[in-house]
Amino acid sequence: MSGTLEELHRIQASAKLGDVGTRERELGALAEAMDELGCERGTVVTLDDASTVKHGGREIEAVPAWQWLLS
8 A cells, every 4th residue: 555544433343232231342442442543433333324423532333234334
């Protein structure tokens, strides 16, 4: 890869975020990785969930896999 990387974007995958335990585990891991890497953007790719979630003072986008693959 040549050039500079202007923006890091951390991506996490989870089948669903409906269960509170799963949601906290996945969003917590993503927020921690974002902090370690200095990322401003985070996305959780799911089977069918679509929302913007606040976690640890950050907004994290949840997108269905089909939508993420087409973007």
